Amino acid sequence: MYELADVRKVFDDGSVALDGVSLTVGRGEHVAFIGPSGAGKTTLFRILNLTLRPTGGTLRLDGIDVATLSGPALRRARMRIGTIYQQHNLVGRLRVVHNVLAGNLGRWSTLTALGSLVRPREAGQAARALAQVGMPEKLHARTDELSGGQQQRVAIARVLIQAPDIILADEPVSSVDPTLAVSLVILLRDISSESRKTLLMNLHSVDLALTYFPRIVGIRDGRVQFDLAPDKVTAELLEELFAGHADEEREVAALRAGMSPFGRACRPLPGFDR
Amino acid sequence: MAGPVGRYPDSTGRRAFRYLLIAAVAVTFVLSLRTAQVDPRLLLDPQALSNVARFVSGALPPRVDREFLAFLVRPIAETVQISVMGMVLAVLIGAPLGLLATSSLTWRGILHERATRAGRVLGGLLPYGLARALLSVFRSIPEYVWAFMFVRAVGLGPFPGVLALGVAYGGMLGKVYSEILEGVNPRPLEALHAAGAGKSGVVLYGLVPEALPHVVSYTLYRWECAIRASAIMGFVGAGGLGQQIELSMRMFQFDEVLTLLAVLLALVGAVDFVSGRVRAKVVG
Numbered sequence: 194m195y196e197l198a199d200v201r202k203v204f205d206d207g208s209v210a211l212d213g214v215s216l217t218v219g220r221g222e223h224v225a226f227i228g229p230s231g232a233g234k235t236t237l238f239r240i241l242n243l244t245l246r247p248t249g250g251t252l253r254l255d256g257i258d259v260a261t262l263s264g265p266a267l268r269r270a271r272m273r274i275g276t277i278y279q280q281h282n283l284v285g286r287l288r289v290v291h292n293v294l295a296g297n298l299g300r301w302s303t304l305t306a307l308g309s310l311v312r313p314r315e316a317g318q319a320a321r322a323l324a325q326v327g328m329p330e331k332l333h334a335r336t337d338e339l340s341g342g343q344q345q346r347v348a349i350a351r352v353l354i355q356a357p358d359i360i361l362a363d364e365p366v367s368s369v370d371p372t373l374a375v376s377l378v379i380l381l382r383d384i385s386s387e388s389r390k391t392l393l394m395n396l397h398s399v400d401l402a403l404t405y406f407p408r409i410v411g412i413r414d415g416r417v418q419f420d421l422a423p424d425k426v427t428a429e430l431l432e433e434l435f436a437g438h439a440d441e442e443r444e445v446a447a448l449r450a451g452m453s454p455f456g457r458a459c460r461p462l463p464g465f466d467r
Numbered sequence: 468m469a470g471p472v473g474r475y476p477d478s479t480g481r482r483a484f485r486y487l488l489i490a491a492v493a494v495t496f497v498l499s500l501r502t503a504q505v506d507p508r509l510l511l512d513p514q515a516l517s518n519v520a521r522f523v524s525g526a527l528p529p530r531v532d533r534e535f536l537a538f539l540v541r542p543i544a545e546t547v548q549i550s551v552m553g554m555v556l557a558v559l560i561g562a563p564l565g566l567l568a569t570s571s572l573t574w575r576g577i578l579h580e581r582a583t584r585a586g587r588v589l590g591g592l593l594p595y596g597l598a599r600a601l602l603s604v605f606r607s608i609p610e611y612v613w614a615f616m617f618v619r620a621v622g623l624g625p626f627p628g629v630l631a632l633g634v635a636y637g638g639m640l641g642k643v644y645s646e647i648l649e650g651v652n653p654r655p656l657e658a659l660h661a662a663g664a665g666k667s668g669v670v671l672y673g674l675v676p677e678a679l680p681h682v683v684s685y686t687l688y689r690w691e692c693a694i695r696a697s698a699i700m701g702f703v704g705a706g707g708l709g710q711q712i713e714l715s716m717r718m719f720q721f722d723e724v725l726t727l728l729a730v731l732l733a734l735v736g737a738v739d740f741v742s743g744r745v746r747a748k749v750v751g
Binding site for chain 1: 580582583661664676
């Protein structure tokens with residue numbers, strides 16, 4: 194699905210966000226990305242969803258070098274990748290139904306898109322997607338009147354409508370409470386498994402990553418620090434990954450002491466005293 | 468991690484620039500004070516006072532007889548029609564040019580990260596520059612001057628007033644629309660774009676809904692200004708109340724002028740009321 198070879202990203206201000214990332218992700222795989230804030234995970238996801246262009250290296254999507262894509266071909270490729278953001282990135286003033294149906298914009302003509310704002314097209318489809326994320330009754334609510342967790346569900350429903358082959362979730366649960374976080378991660382995992390979608394997720398919570406993902410990639414200073422199955426990710430590796438980042442170090446220490454904000458929802462981690 | 472979102476260190480160069488700016492503003496103010504011949508004493512000059520007294524005594528009481536009021540119906544209706552049609556034309560000119568003049572939509576920022584340099588210049592920067600240039604020409608020529616030119620072109624009456632308002636206000640609307648659109652949070656737009664939406668999709672499902680309250684609010688405010696402007700434009704023969712005010716002033720009929728000004732005030736008040744209702748509906 195994805196092949197990254199020595200992908201680099203240097204921003205115009207000279208800051209190096211990615212410093213040579215090489216990685217292969219197969220179809221249907223579920224991968225969690227962890228690492229301290231500022232490690233370059235969000236930049237990596239913005240490159241993976243074809244928003245940013247790497248300044249070095251190559252990114253292949255199903256064998257095609259995405260640097261060669263432009264115009265309609267680029268839009269078609271983007272349609273195959275659904276992204277969920279930490280801040281939902283919904284249009285607050287639109288009703289939920291329109292935010293959900295916006296997943297169709299890659300397919301719709303301008304006229305169809307305009308017409309749907311007047312009279313929602315395929316509202317049934319939107320209702321089914323909302324039902325799938327567990328809030329069918331909110332179809333006609335104003336989006337900015339929903340809670341953070343509900344908005345994240347709307348964002349997931351939008352991705353369902355988009356029907357991509359790949360789902361990228363960039364810190365999707367950082368702004369919701371722990372119970373909701375677990376249910377959203379499970380929801381995304383189940384949705385992806387059902388239709389064999391590839392799922393890549395940036396996670397701030399190490400224990401969510403280790404519990405729900407079969408493959409863990411640790412990113413630090415724009416490089417891949419490790420790429421392992423969760424049972425191979427030791428406390429020492431995590432301490433090294435987060436070294437120098439006080440907040441995250443404290444969280445890893447708490448995990449080692451057997452304290453997880455998610456309680457029973459996350460299984461005990463191997464190699465941790467519990 | 469959020470990427471290239473602006474960090475602007477307060478460098479010495481920037482600080483020096485700021486002091487320079489403050490100095491420039493101060494100098495400009497002092498010079499303006501002299502050259503504009505600001506001298507409040509002139510207001511208290513006996514000659515000036517007697518002129519004012521003549522105007523005021525001539526204006527009181529205002530002329531409100533039935534004949535004059537009946538005669539006013541037509542100019543009032545004309546003023547309202549000029550302002551409405553002028554605003555329709557202004558929106559038709561301002562909205563498309565405003566979209567083109569929005570850099571975040573045409574060539575700069577996150578939506579264009581992957582565009583080639585040539586594509587950015589030809590498909591974005593060029594139309595952007597043209598739209599901005601056109602908008603500044605439209606709005607820097609006062610509506611009064613536009614009206615003067617259009618009266619020469621299409622003759623006396625309300626139509627040149629409509630054209631003048633449409634062009635001058637189209638320029639202002641376009642400029643302000645583009646500023647409002649640039650201010651829209653780009654992250655939801657990035658999300659639409661990343662999901663494969665084209666420019667029209669980003670505009671319809673992101674930019675416009677987010678900007679709508681400000682756009683409507685500003686357009687209504689401009690409508691209010693348009694009522695007043697249509698009075699000024701009447702002075703050059705573009706119909707409406709203005710033409711009547713000019714005639715009455717020239718005839719020293721200050722009692723008529725006072726009535727006309729009161730009517731204008733009432734019209735502006737009525738527009739303010741209507742736009743307040745509309746605004747509450749859209750913004751709510």
